[in-house]
Amino acid sequence: xxxxxxxxxxxxxxxxxxxxxxxxxxxxxxxxxxxxxxxxxxxxxxxxxxxxxxxxxxxxxxxxxxxxxxxxxxxxxxxxxxxxxxxxxxxxxxxxxxxxxxxxxxxxxxxxxxxxxxxxxxxxxxxxxxxxxxxxxxxxxxxxxxxxxxxxxxxxxxxxxxxxxxxxxxxxxxxxxxxxxxxxxxxxxxxxxxxxxxxxxxxxxxxxxxxxxxxxxxxxxxxxxxxxxxxxxxxxxxxxxxxxxxxxxxxxxxxxxxxxxxxxxxxxxxxxxxxxxxxxxxxxxxxxxxxxxxxxxxxxxxxxxxxxxxxxxxxxxxxxxxxxxx
Amino acid sequence: xxxxxxxxxxxxxxxxxxxxxxxxxxxxxxxxxxxxxxxxxxxxxxxxxxxxxxxxxxxxxxxxxxxxxxxxxxxxxxxxxxxxxxxxxxxxxxxxxxxxxxxxxxxxxxxxxxxxxxxxxxxxxxxxxxxxxxxxxxxxxxxxxxxxxxxxxxxxxxxxxxxxxxxxxxxxxxxxxxxxxxxxxxxxxxxxxxxxxxxxxxxxxxxxxxxxxxxxxxxxxxxxxxxxxxxxxxxxxxxxxxxxxxxxxxxxxxxxxxxxxxxxxxxxxxxxxxxxxxxxxxxxxxxxxxxxxxxxxxxxxxxxxxxxxxxxxxxxxxxxxxxxxxxxxxxxxxxxxxxxxxxxxxxxxxxxxxxxxxxxxxxxxxxxxxxxxxxxxxxxxxxxxxxxxxxxxxxxxxxxxxxxxxxxxxxxxxxxxxxxxxxxxxxxxxxxxxxxxxxxxxxxxxxxxxxxxxxxxxxxxxxxxxxxxxxxxxxxxxxxxxxxxxxxxxxxxxxxxxxxxxxxx
Numbered sequence: 001x002x003x004x005x006x007x008x009x010x011x012x013x014x015x016x017x018x019x020x021x022x023x024x025x026x027x028x029x030x031x032x033x034x035x036x037x038x039x040x041x042x043x044x045x046x047x048x049x050x051x052x053x054x055x056x057x058x059x060x061x062x063x064x065x066x067x068x069x070x071x072x073x074x075x076x077x078x079x080x081x082x083x084x085x086x087x088x089x090x091x092x093x094x095x096x097x098x099x100x101x102x103x104x105x106x107x108x109x110x111x112x113x114x115x116x117x118x119x120x121x122x123x124x125x126x127x128x129x130x131x132x133x134x135x136x137x138x139x140x141x142x143x144x145x146x147x148x149x150x151x152x153x154x155x156x157x158x159x160x161x162x163x164x165x166x167x168x169x170x171x172x173x174x175x176x177x178x179x180x181x182x183x184x185x186x187x188x189x190x191x192x193x194x195x196x197x198x199x200x201x202x203x204x205x206x207x208x209x210x211x212x213x214x215x216x217x218x219x220x221x222x223x224x225x226x227x228x229x230x231x232x233x234x235x236x237x238x239x240x241x242x243x244x245x246x247x248x249x250x251x252x253x254x255x256x257x258x259x260x261x262x263x264x265x266x267x268x269x270x271x272x273x274x275x276x277x278x279x280x281x282x283x284x285x286x287x288x289x290x291x292x293x294x295x296x297x298x299x300x301x302x303x304x305x306x307x308x309x310x311x312x313x314x315x316x317x318x319x320x321x322x323x324x325x326x
Numbered sequence: 327x328x329x330x331x332x333x334x335x336x337x338x339x340x341x342x343x344x345x346x347x348x349x350x351x352x353x354x355x356x357x358x359x360x361x362x363x364x365x366x367x368x369x370x371x372x373x374x375x376x377x378x379x380x381x382x383x384x385x386x387x388x389x390x391x392x393x394x395x396x397x398x399x400x401x402x403x404x405x406x407x408x409x410x411x412x413x414x415x416x417x418x419x420x421x422x423x424x425x426x427x428x429x430x431x432x433x434x435x436x437x438x439x440x441x442x443x444x445x446x447x448x449x450x451x452x453x454x455x456x457x458x459x460x461x462x463x464x465x466x467x468x469x470x471x472x473x474x475x476x477x478x479x480x481x482x483x484x485x486x487x488x489x490x491x492x493x494x495x496x497x498x499x500x501x502x503x504x505x506x507x508x509x510x511x512x513x514x515x516x517x518x519x520x521x522x523x524x525x526x527x528x529x530x531x532x533x534x535x536x537x538x539x540x541x542x543x544x545x546x547x548x549x550x551x552x553x554x555x556x557x558x559x560x561x562x563x564x565x566x567x568x569x570x571x572x573x574x575x576x577x578x579x580x581x582x583x584x585x586x587x588x589x590x591x592x593x594x595x596x597x598x599x600x601x602x603x604x605x606x607x608x609x610x611x612x613x614x615x616x617x618x619x620x621x622x623x624x625x626x627x628x629x630x631x632x633x634x635x636x637x638x639x640x641x642x643x644x645x646x647x648x649x650x651x652x653x654x655x656x657x658x659x660x661x662x663x664x665x666x667x668x669x670x671x672x673x674x675x676x677x678x679x680x681x682x683x684x685x686x687x688x689x690x691x692x693x694x695x696x697x698x699x700x701x702x703x704x705x706x707x708x709x710x711x712x713x714x715x716x717x718x719x720x721x722x723x724x725x726x727x728x729x730x731x732x733x734x735x736x737x738x739x740x741x742x743x744x745x746x747x748x749x750x751x752x753x754x755x756x757x758x759x760x761x762x763x764x765x766x767x768x769x770x771x772x773x774x775x776x777x778x779x780x781x782x783x784x785x786x787x788x789x790x791x792x793x794x795x796x797x798x799x800x801x802x803x804x805x806x807x808x809x810x811x812x813x814x815x816x817x818x819x820x821x822x823x824x825x826x827x828x829x830x831x
Binding site for chain 2 (some may be wrong): 004165189196268293
């Protein structure tokens with residue numbers, strides 16, 4: 001019994017140490033930075049949009065960004081981004097740690113009143129923007145006006161599907177309610193696939209979808225896009241933007257940015273800013289990632305990103321408070 | 327060109343050396359990923375996706391698809407041998423697989439698992455080939471209300487898994503529901519029972535819970551009882567010949583595997599339901615109507631056949647909405663969808679007409695891949711069974727290490743390891759007092775889905791419960807539920823009435 005216990009404890013401790021160990025570095029950026037691999041935390045599980053963003057970025061760092069060492073992506077999912085945020089917050093002083101920060105992470109941290117709010121981390125650069133569209137199963141409504149009329153006729157009964165609670169998709173729905181004077185009911189699903197199924201299956205009246213999700217559906221005539229929340233018309237989708245229809249406040253894009261642990265030294269931020277700039281100007285990023293995924297390429301340096309975060313936070317706060325989620 | 331002609335064309339494409347090699351490589355990777363506890367098809371496919379970008383789309387997707395369905399084969403190995411399910415879709419396999427291994431029939435259990443996986447997978451692919459678009463349309467008509475009704479039907483089957491003491495079984499189920507309630511709730515987005523911990527914000531992860539309740543509890547049991555996993559006297563059936571099934575066993579397996587194949591395919595193509603839900607439903611269904619249902623759970627081939635056939639059929643079924651409508655049927659197919667777009671294909675209703683070479687090449691290679699998996703699976707049975715000969719003093723630390731590493735690998739979080747350890751201890755204590763563990767898991771998986779679907783349905787209907795009655799599918803399922811619940815009571819009354827009549831006469 002003792003032997004068994006001893007060997008069990010041994011293996012348990014060794015494997016725990018193995019998998020639980022994290023490397024810490026206290027070196028400040030110098031001419032030979034980076035000296036080892038960099039860890040890029042993705043606060044969502046593998047396979048999702050953030051994960052693809054992180055992995056594409058990581059590969060681009062070495063390919064076109066000029067980073068001599070590999071960037072390794074580590075998934076730390078949980079709490080809709082809270083676990084990843086907290087993990088990187090605890091990495092203060094570590095020069096080899098980065099994290100992806102998307103609008104949804106910021107929103108949920110706010111709504112859930114998490115300990116680590118997104119703006120406690122250091123903004124480095126914005127890399128891309130997600131666009132949103134209002135889509136319907138072809139034939140359900142003849143036009144956007146018909147949809148709005150139906151919604152006005154039956155307040156609280158017209159349903160709009162989207163993925164996630166207190167998410168970017170729900171925010172779009174609330175924008176419609178606020179500026180078009182409607183009472184649309186938001187129904188949350190777990191993924192874009194389920195949203196499409198609910199729409200096409202006729203269980204909901206409309207859906208908020210990313211352009212890449214519906215491009216082939218539109219081509220097949222299965223789905224029609226009524227309007228988009230983008231500042232300009234989206235390529236491949238022949239639908240008006242809410243802005244051109246007279247609602248400039250209804251523009252919404254979700255940012256995808258790179259951030260770092262709190263109080264990152266300015267030289268380090270500048271280094272990564274440069275890398276991000278190179279990547280965002282490359283063909284690989286623009287054609288290979290943004291276009292293929294229906295994203296808009298957008299580069300903002302750390303100062304501009306910090307201001308952008310602030311304005312977005314204000315916006316989210318206003319909308320979520322008016323809906324009662326905060 | 328008719329379907330059969332296109333399929334033959336696809337075979338020509340699938341049988342090229344490059345694609346065959348890709349299928350084989352994918353199959354091996356999938357088997358390994360599936361067998362390793364904690365790593366499931368979702369992680370495996372997403373991590374290996376970037377590697378396939380260098381290949382042409384058809385070859386790439388053949389490899390990824392092979393990883394996906396081979397994962398369902400592999401998951402059964404650790405489930406049967408170590409009582410640790412490779413991932414969520416292998417949980418039901420442990421219920422009969424491991425008892426069989428303990429009885430000295432590990433080889434036969436593995437053979438059954440491979441054979442049933444093959445039958446289920448092939449049925450799924452055949453249905454996909456000839457009825458794919460039609461079935462996808464039917465799947466679309468299952469909205470939140472219909473899925474809620476389906477899950478309710480499944481939940482009533484809890485009674486069958488309650489074991490000898492219904493009260494203890496109900497307490498287990500209640501515990502499962504309570505554990506599932508931890509996290510952010512589906513309706514309003516407010517945290518429940520999280521006690522301020524961010525790790526609990528997304529709830530308890532299923533895999534560490536399962537690894538703990540099955541694997542780690544097993545380790546504690548081994549350490550306490552000092553018994554080997556298999557008595558020394560029964561360690562002689564180590565050859566492939568010794569693992570062959572008797573004709574009687576094969577006769578029993580076939581109907582079960584075929585039934586589960588059909589049901590599993592259908593569940594796989596429902597939105598939001600994947601291999602895990604499928605294997606639960608096929609096992610429950612078999613437990614309800616199968617010939618040998620009383621012995622299920624004690625170590626009979628029917629149990630393995632139902633579970634394994636179900637999860638393989640579901641993985642094939644998940645491709646139906648993906649290929650015919652461009653809508654992913656499960657989490658892993660969602661990753662595949664992303665991959666398809668990266669390769670420049672446009673998944674959607676036009677994929678069959680726009681890229682027929684790709685689609686039929688993929689479908690044909692799935693037939694081939696299934697055969698490859700069967701052959702590899704059967705060939706390594708003797709090797710796998712040898713694992714059981716490892717002495718207990720090495721087995722305990724080895725399995726503990728696998729449990730710890732498997733739980734950590736989910737989210738790179740030591741918290742999951744903690745969950746695993748705690749649930750292992752709790753499960754050991756529960757089972758040593760005759761509380762069944764299976765209802766905990768069933769309730770844990772199905773209750774939140776039920777809650778979510780009901781919430782969505784009520785959101786759609788603006789709070790009115792009439793939505794469950796208005797939909798024909800939902801109505802039928804609800805009637806079936808009521809029938810199943812009251813059937814035993816009705817039969818009793820009818821029988822009593824008949825005996826009364828007889829005694830009067």
